[in-house]
Amino acid sequence: MKLALLALKNLVRHRLRSLLTTLGVSAGMFLYASVQTMQHSLAVATEAGAADTTLVVYRENRFCPATSRLPEHYLSVIEGIPGVRQAIPIQIAVNNCGASLDVITFRGVPPETLRAYNPEINVVEGTYEDFLNQSDGALVGQHFARRRGLSPGDTFEAVGVNVTVAGIIASDSPQDENVAYVHLPFLQQASRVGLGVVTQFNVKVERAELLQPVAEKIDETFAADQQPTHTRPEKAFFAETAKQMIELISFTRWLGLGAVAAVLGLVANAVLLIVRGRVRETAILQTLGYSRWAIGWMVVIEGGLLGLVGGIIGVLGATAFFHFKSFTLGNEGLTLALSPSLPVTLSGLAVAVTLGLVASLYPAWKATSRPLVQSLNA
Amino acid sequence: MTPFISIQSVTKIFQKGQSLIKPLEDLSLDVPQGEFLSLMGPSGSGKTTLLNLIAGIDRPNSGKIIIDKREVSGLSRAELTRWRARHVGYIFQLYHLVPILSAYENVELPLLLGKLGKAERQERILAALDLVGLADRADHRPAELSGGQEQRVAIARAIVHDPGLLVADEPTGDLDRESADGILKLLGSLADDHGKTIVMVTHDPRAAAAAHRSLHLEKGRFVESPTGHSVSASPSR
Structure with missing residues (x-):
């Protein structure tokens, strides 16, 4: 602990040097955390788990929601x-x-059914009753609302549809956070598709093992119909339709690795310069009885602290950036909210400290390997 | 009486490129406890090498060095480091204080290796600074002190952990006459009043005269001093 305090004094009292190094580390860690946030958001949106029991029924061979038109009466058959x-x-x-960074998605649903179908939706501002009572009312995902600066009572227009914000909703589902739920008949008329026509059916099955057989049964049921269907688990649809987006995000993994390498090199270089500038000081400490371990440990602590402070600034900066900017990637009507997450923040901090420690190992070895008499004469 | 420092037939060899250099050859020396000994000699005579061996910074190729009844020439590097931390105070010509630390923090450095609590460390540091007359400069950094004051802080750092042995390499070499006299007086009092055994390397005959005994080294051996100082490797007291 006493050595750690000494290492801290070394950093604090070389303010400019420490500040510049920390800024470099924080820039690298900001990039790393941003990439990790994208990767994590993608994983949440595409990796199916045992709890995922939702199927999406689209018109076969549809490209975009606009090209998927299914009769609303399919509902009773599917049920x-x-x-x-x-x-x-x-x-x-x-x-x-x-593919877009600012997708606006309206979901027209039977207002009386929404809450029963989607009980995890939580109205955090405004009321559900306001939504039920206003034919042009919209329940806006809080991610979407934050991005657009919307509050209950506001009106906004997009895709030629004018709505009034009846409430802001929060949900564990990333898709719900990025859409505006409106009344189905209202949207059918406002978007001129006509009453009785819907884009899709979202279907919840009893348990995850039934996803595949139920999907097959639905498609089989409507195969000979005028509007044949294509049914897949919701996350599989996302993974399939957003292939380009996923490839793009997967590519960012290399940027993350680049950021890690940059931080490693930066800290190693900074600590190596510190060590080189302190050859005689190190020798004095050894003369006073500081062991090679103690000297090396202090160097490693300095690197770790640079990593930690840079990591805190960079990773928390990225967390705040994604929280307040509320970026949403969209493709074919499906949205991917780039949301900060605690695991990404914590792992980013751990990576920053680890990089600081690892980057200091070689400088620490350099600091302690030189013969004492030679260092005293340096 | 057993000498505090006993150097027995010590030889030190360095390799420089292809050639071997022998700064010390078959050298013997006894120093009783509480003696203030000065080592003089021209550059390259081996006096700093001898000082480093006594301080446990370096190890001889042959011979024995026994300090306070412990043979230090046989200790490993790690053992020597631990031994130095407890038993040796080193004073450098250029003070070598850590520039980013205050006088107080510089003096504290040797104590950070021990298990003393903060209050006890504080007591010892202030006592050491008081002894060298710099209690009122505890918060000053080296850049805010004069050369003489810096050397006093370095002496406080060397004595704060109460070592029996002080080694000083040209402690007055970078000081004006007045400051140098003050430092020599301080070293004399540490030997006389506090029982420290002091070995000092110096080029300055006036500094050497302040010591209890002065030895002259040339080519790794004790020789007759050109100024007629003692050449005996055994104490006269």
Whole structure:
């Protein structure tokens, strides 16, 4: 502990040098944490777990929500298929069907059914009753609301649809955080697809093992119909439709590795310069009785502290950036919210400290390997 | 009486490129406890090498060095480091204080290796600074002190952990006459009043005269001093 305090004094009292190194580390860790946030958000959106029991039924060969048109009356047939727990018809309207950073998605749903189908939706501002009572009312995901600066009572227009914000909702589902739920008949008319036509059905099955058989049964049921369907688990759909986006995000992994290498090199270089500038000082400490371990340990602590402080600034900076900027990647109407997460923040801090410690090992060895008499004469 | 420092037939050899250099050859010396000994000699005579061997910074190639009844020439590097931390105070010509630390923090450095609590460390540091007359400069950094004051802080650092042996390499070499006299007086009092055994390397005959005994080294051996100082490797007291 006493050695750690001595290492801390060394950093604090060389303010400019420590500040510049810390800034470099924080820039690298900001980039690393940003990449990790994207990777993590993608993993959450695409990796199916045992708790995922939602299927999405689209029109076969659809490219975009706009090209998927299914009769609303399919609902009663789907609800009758064994294994189906609940189903809801949804009309989708999006401002941009390609890859975009600012996707606006309207989901038209039967207002009286939404809460029963999606009980995890929590109205954090405004009320659900306001939504039920206003035909142009919208329940806006809080991620979306933050991005657009919306509050209950506000009106906004997108995709030619004018709505009034009835409430702001929070949900564990990233998709819910990025959409505006509106009344189904309202959206059908406002988007001119006409009453009785929906984009998709979201179907909840009894348990995860039933996803595949129920999907097959639905598609089989409507195969000979005028509007054949294509049914897949929600996350599989995302993984399939957002391939380009996923490739792009996967590529950022290399940026993350680059950031890690940059931080490693920066800290190693900074600590090596510190050690070289302190050859005689190190020798004096050894003369006073400081062991090679103690000297090496102090160097490693300095590197670790540089990593920690740079990591705190960079990683927390990235966390705040994604929290307040509320970026949403979208493709074909599906959205991927780039949301900060505690595991990414904690792992980012751990990586920063580890990089600081690892980067200091060689300088620490250099500091302690030189013969004492030679260092005293340096 | 057993000498505090006993150097027996010590030889030190360095390799420089292809050639071997012998700064010390078959050298013997006894120093009783509480003696203030000065070592003089021209550059390259081996006096700093001898000082480093006595301080446990370096090890001889042959011969024995016994200090306070312990043979230090046989200790490993790690053991020597631990031994130095407890038994040796080193005073450098250029003071070598850590520039970013205050006088107080510099003096504290040897104590950070021990198990003393903060209060006890504080007591010892202030006592050491008081002894060298710099209690009122505890918060000053080296850059805010004069050369003489820096050397006093270095002496406080050398004595704060109460070592029996002080080694000083040209402690007055970078000081004006007045400051140098003050430092020599302080070293004399540490030997006389506090029983420290002091070995000092110096080029300055006036500094050497302040010691109890002065030895002259040339080519790794004790020789007759050109100024007629003692050449005996055994104490006269």
